[in-house]
Amino acid sequence: MGFKRKDLLGTRDLSAVEIRTLLESAESFKEIAERPLKKVPALRGKTVVNLFFEPSTRTRTSFEIAAKRLSADAVNMSAATSSVVKGESLIDTVDNIQAMAPDIVVIRHRYVGAAHLIAGRIGASVINAGDGANEHPTQALLDLLTIAEHKKLEPGLTVAIIGDIAHSRVARSNIWALTTLGVTVKVCAPPTMLPRGLEEIAEICVCRRPEEALVGADVVMMLRIQLERQDRLLFPSIRDYARIFGLNRRRLELARPDAIVMHPGPMNRGVEITSEVADGERSVILNQVSNGVALRMAVLFFLGGQGA
Amino acid sequence: MSQIVENKICDSQEMGLILARIAEEIVARNQGHQKLALVGILTRGVCLARRLQRIIKDRSGRELPLGILDITLYRDDLSHATHHPVLRKTEIPFSLDDATVILVDDVLYTGRTVRSAMDGLIDFGRPQSIQLAVLVDRGCRELPIAADYVGIEVPASPQDRVMVRVEESDGFDLVTVNPRSSFEGESANGI
Numbered sequence: 001m002g003f004k005r006k007d008l009l010g011t012r013d014l015s016a017v018e019i020r021t022l023l024e025s026a027e028s029f030k031e032i033a034e035r036p037l038k039k040v041p042a043l044r045g046k047t048v049v050n051l052f053f054e055p056s057t058r059t060r061t062s063f064e065i066a067a068k069r070l071s072a073d074a075v076n077m078s079a080a081t082s083s084v085v086k087g088e089s090l091i092d093t094v095d096n097i098q099a100m101a102p103d104i105v106v107i108r109h110r111y112v113g114a115a116h117l118i119a120g121r122i123g124a125s126v127i128n129a130g131d132g133a134n135e136h137p138t139q140a141l142l143d144l145l146t147i148a149e150h151k152k153l154e155p156g157l158t159v160a161i162i163g164d165i166a167h168s169r170v171a172r173s174n175i176w177a178l179t180t181l182g183v184t185v186k187v188c189a190p191p192t193m194l195p196r197g198l199e200e201i202a203e204i205c206v207c208r209r210p211e212e213a214l215v216g217a218d219v220v221m222m223l224r225i226q227l228e229r230q231d232r233l234l235f236p237s238i239r240d241y242a243r244i245f246g247l248n249r250r251r252l253e254l255a256r257p258d259a260i261v262m263h264p265g266p267m268n269r270g271v272e273i274t275s276e277v278a279d280g281e282r283s284v285i286l287n288q289v290s291n292g293v294a295l296r297m298a299v300l301f302f303l304g305g306q307g308a
Numbered sequence: 309m310s311q312i313v314e315n316k317i318c319d320s321q322e323m324g325l326i327l328a329r330i331a332e333e334i335v336a337r338n339q340g341h342q343k344l345a346l347v348g349i350l351t352r353g354v355c356l357a358r359r360l361q362r363i364i365k366d367r368s369g370r371e372l373p374l375g376i377l378d379i380t381l382y383r384d385d386l387s388h389a390t391h392h393p394v395l396r397k398t399e400i401p402f403s404l405d406d407a408t409v410i411l412v413d414d415v416l417y418t419g420r421t422v423r424s425a426m427d428g429l430i431d432f433g434r435p436q437s438i439q440l441a442v443l444v445d446r447g448c449r450e451l452p453i454a455a456d457y458v459g460i461e462v463p464a465s466p467q468d469r470v471m472v473r474v475e476e477s478d479g480f481d482l483v484t485v486n487p488r489s490s491f492e493g494e495s496a497n498g499i
Contacts, residue, residue: 002394021394024394024395025394027397028378028395028396028397028398029395031397031398031399035431035432036432037431037432039431040381040382040428040431041381041382041427042380042381042382042386070381298395301395305386
């Protein structure tokens with residue numbers, strides 16, 4: 001029973017019991033955000049270092065708020081203002097941080113496996129907050145927490161994930177976690193944004209057109225088109241992408257009448273999702289953000305409460 | 309669990325009498341207090357608080373608000389707990405400011421649970437006073453804490469295991485005291 005790991009590096013190797021333990025605890029942590037005094041002493045005296053080698057506002061702030069609500073001391077380090085710009089290697093940076101004896105290190109890095117490399121090197125618990133296109137486990141878990149507010153996370157539920165699957169660590173982490181719980185996952189992306197052999201490694205349904213993914217979906221998860229990668233010409237134009245793959249009200253009608261709409265942010269309004277849908281009554285996008293804090297509190301609590 | 313070696317302290321009928329008496333004492337002591345509330349400590353404290361709430365309503369017609377408190381996040385032994393406790397939901401759907409709070413738990417032992425609970429309560433507001441009601445006081449305090457309402461006093465050594473079972477979570481009402489060795493592996497009541 002429960003969750004007994006030193007690190008949280010991905011959702012791929014999490015068991016259904018571990019996922020449900022984290023979600024159940026996160027459910028209890030939600031209440032703390034509604035208190036007049038939003039702080040509990042559970043991680044008093046623990047140090048959490050947020051080590052972000054890639055830009056992030058939401059995730060970093062979310063981890064910082066989560067740590068502070070648990071009374072941990074949160075320290076932020078971003079690559080732009082660190083010795084990384086002076087040419088220090090990742091391992092040297094991490095060794096230096098380890099020398100300051102943190103209890104938990106939250107890391108985001110552009111290379112796949114960065115968090116794994118560090119976890120094997122330091123005594124502190126490591127949380128992967130995104131490693132390249134590989135995994136972003138806390139985002140997937142907060143997505144599951146949000147789904148669980150509206151739907152039962154069990155076989156029979158259908159989640160459609162539409163967008164740049166190939167470059168999305170959010171999609172990957174969600175696919176692993178959802179399929180572990182027996183949820184049906186349908187993905188849809190332009191062929192240039194679809195990893196080859198996806199159907200062979202995960203039990204998912206790959207659709208050619210978004211309409212096919214949307215039919216019968218209980219949850220629609222739209223992914224961000226990474227405009228910064230557009231120099232590689234993965235589709236002819238943003239306008240074409242919006243026309244063929246974007247989620248608008250008309251397309252959303254193909255999903256179940258009570259389907260919810262999710263987006264991990266930041267959104268490109270008018271590209272992968274219209275403002276009408278993003279701000280509509282079926283959108284739970286801001287709930288995802290609120291739940292992110294509760295979920296990260298649960299993760300920090302499980303990793304940090306065990307003593308180094 | 310084997311029940312052969314269990315020494316019974318009180319059964320369902322006696323528990324009913326004890327709770328009725330405690331309810332009576334709570335009402336008598338707090339007459340005129342407008343903001344009186346019950347807060348149970350999970351798990352069995354909540355069951356007992358619910359029963360007190362029902363008895364007080366039947367007797368005096370007064371329905372006291374009931375809160376649920378999980379003290380996990382306030383424990384002082386989190387960093388050396390061997391297995392991680394599962395967090396449950398705290399629900400205090402009323403303001404504690406200026407309220408008189410009756411904190412309810414099943415067993416009073418070291419006093420550490422009560423200390424955690426008071427820390428938790430104070431995070432929700434500034435109660436005018438906090439009173440403590442327990443079904444069993446087994447002694448061996450490690451902190452300067454005393455109960456205002458005590459069901460039964462069972463002087464027990466730290467080697468003994470005092471168990472409270474209530475119908476809502478265990479299927480039947482029973483209080484027992486046993487030497488620890490006969491209950492190896494079962495979780496203790498209170499920390």
